[in-house]
Amino acid sequence: MRIENRMQLQLWREECKEKRQKENCCILVCGGTGCLAGGSDKIYARLKELTSNMDHVTVKIGEEIAHVGLKMSGCHGFCEMGPLVRIEPYNYLYLKVKLEDCEEIFEKTILHGEPVTRLMYEDNGHVYQTQEEIPFYAKQTRLVLRNCGHIDAEHIEDAMAVGAYESFEKAVFEMTPEAVIKTVTDAGLRGRGGAGFPAGRKWSQVASQPEKIRYVVCNGDEGDPGAFMDRSVMEGDPHRMIEGMMLAAYAVQAQEGYIYVRAEYPLAVRRLQIAIAQAEEKGLLGDNILGTGFSFKLHINRGAGAFVCGEGSALTASIEGKRGMPRVKPPRTVEQGLWEKPTVLNNVETYANIPMIIKNGADWYSRIGTPQSPGTKAFALTGNVKNTGLIEVPMGISLREIIFDIGGGIKDDKGFKAVQIGGPSGGCLVESQLDSKMDFDSLSKIGAMIGSGGLVVMDEDTCMVEVARFFMNFTQRESCGKCVPCREGTKRMLEILERIVAGNGEMSDLDELEELADMIENTALCGLGKSAPKPVVSTIHAFRKEYEEHIIDKKCRAGVCSNLRVFKIDPEKCKGCSKCAKNCPVNAITGKIKSPFTIDNSRCIKCGSCIDNCPFGAVYTE
Known part of the structure; x- marks a missing residue:
């Protein structure tokens, strides 16, 4: 049924909330790209079989499962530990779940509410029964990611039950477009795409243009190696991002919007398509929304994966069907963007912040983070760190807290060497900079930048x-x-x-x-x-x-650069089996059976075949 006015919207929202509250037990199987790659679709299917005759149990992942994933991602965030299964109302989080675990989960937890402790996070003998207690989550402030892993991303009713489109309702019925822009400006929100430009100022510049045809564009390209923050929002809570774009459109009085997503994100594209179709069916997108006279239509454009299309003018050129290449500025995007019309261009995470700012007010938001960089920031924590995944923390948190408290420290207890921040556009921070504050201005002062939010941690063995x-x-x-x-x-x-x-x-x-x-x-x-x-x-x-x-x-201390490695054989460990010599493609290894062999490094091509084939660990590099 299409919602025609505010009263109908509020009645429908209450129905959605009541339906969610009646769920005695809710199984949330992570349907993010990473967990699907680990087989969470099979886990879902088995749990559905086990619970098919139980009216009080709802399996939350959607009726149809998308393709097995192509990129690592996860709605719950703890990607390294997937597939993940969360059981509410107990808030149990089960890690690395296998298909054969489903019966035990069903018998113990779903039927009797008892935890399956062997599937829970354990550290130094301590088992963390609830998700919120796990150190990886405990120090986070999940606002943008609040619903990821907690709702069904493919059903608008579940999003409505946790507050979707409340902020848009408030804006169109209680606020002027100017008031929306002022709220975003007063909140101090800075774009989360990398440069940190104030969102409110950008919106104000678009709204002040004499040209009345305007566009709202979302940058979901996210091409940095190791970055998957925006993808997780699009996959896990698409209605939040869509609502943010709707609020931007209302603020600048735009009637059309475009979401630019790279084609390598098929699951994100699919869930956005579902979310847009559901919103259109309910009358939340399209013509005369909620009877207000305001109209807004959304389109999805799939990019071919060009990193440069993350740049604003290249992105808009790509949407127009041209080759994605930057242009000289001015004019800027706010003046002449998409089809040479004034355009609001922000990334996924920026738009996802907007609904809670409108709902809770500028003062509430500005108290989070730092005065010059309010709010939170999502980071993709990867590399040589114990706990990898998607995190969200207040602006101003130290790098040390992220790596050693949330990330659990360096893998295998090795020494920390550096962290690459901001992907190819960022720089390396070293041990002396671990107490640096993670906000736009603090990082700029030391020659680094947040960028899109990738954090690649490197240990002592990195070249x-x-x-x-x-x-x-x-x-x-x-x-x-x-x-x-x-x-x-x-x-x-x-x-x-x-x-x-x-x-x-x-x-x-x-x-x-x-x-x-x-x-x-x-x-x-x-x-x-x-x-x-x-x-x-x-x-x-x-x-x-x-x-x-x-x-x-001519030495690589990490032994990573193959041309600089010197291969040697330890005579005390070598048993003279000749396996290394037999597998050397250039006959650089000589010796007699049952006597130590030697390597002629003038002939060695550094292929490493000798190390791979030595059963005694006698071959080493220096």
Whole structure:
């Protein structure tokens, strides 16, 4: 039934809440991309079989399961521990659930409310029975991610039961467009896409344009390696993001919006399509919404995966059917964006903040985080850290708290070396910077940036020269080629880094890298090009000695750069079995059976076959 007015909307919302409250037991099977890849669809199907004759149990994942996932993600956030199953009202969170665990979950928990402790998080002998007690969650402040993992992303009724579209209702019936913009401005919300530009100021600039045809665009491209924050929101709570876009549209009086999502996010695209169709069916999207005279239609555009399309002007060009390439500014997007019309362009997380700001007020929001960077920020915590996954924390939290309290510290209790923040556009922070505050201004002062929110933690065995080469290889491949500084400059930087890791570097290369970096940062056309050298510059400054070892000593202390590895055989461990020699493709290993073998490193091609085939661990590198 289409909702025609405010009273009907409120009655329907109450029905949805009552239906949810009647659920005596709710099984929430994580249907995020990562957990689906781990087989959560099969777990769901088995639990559905077991509970099919129980009226008081609702299995919450949706009637249809999307394809097995392509990218790691998870609505619950604790991605490394998936597949995840949460049981309410007990708030039990079961980790790494297997198909054969379903019967025990059914018998113990669903029928009798008893925990299956072997599936719960355990640390130093202590079992954490509820999700909220687990250290990974305990220090988070989940506002944007509040509903992810707690509602069925494919049914609008479940979203309505936890407050979806309440803020939009408040705005269109109780506030003017100007009041909405003022609330967002007073809250101090800064764009979560990387640059941190004040959202309210951007909206105000669009609203003040004389051109009355305006657009609202959502950047869901998210191309940074290791970043999956926006994807999780689109998969786990799509109505929150859609409501944020609707509020932006009302504020600037736009009638059409576009969500730009990369094609590698098929599950996010599918759930957005479902959410939009459901909202249209109920009259929350389309013409004359709730009888107010305000109309707004949403479209989804799938990008081909070009990293540069995360830049605003390249993104709008792609939506228009053109090649995704940045353009010279001004004019800015707020003046001439999509189809040369004034355009509000924010990312998924920014829009997801808007409903709670309108609902709770600017004062409430501005008290979270820091005065200059209010609110929370979602981060994708990955790399050499014990607890990886999606987290949300107040702005201003220290890097140390994220890595060692929420993340549980470094894997295998190794030493911390660095963390790459902000993906290819960010830089490396080292141990002396662990107490740095995670907010826009504090990071800017030390030459780093939040970026989209990727955090890649690296331990003592990481080669920082190879890290710089990896990110430069990524940005060079993703360069659109429009401007010479980025197209040619990143190529030259990559060539130098490849020479260094191959053992052919010279000390003059370091000066040349810094000169090229300075040139690119000051002359590249777009923000992505300007920030491309950051990983290289930050690693040279913090780990110059490692670069010098690669160049002068022809040594990689981490043993990562294969051309710089020296293979040796420990004569005390070698039993003379000859397996290493038999598998060496260049006959660099010689010896007699039952006597220690030796490696001729002048002939060795560093393939590592000898290490792989030695049954006694006698082959090593230095």
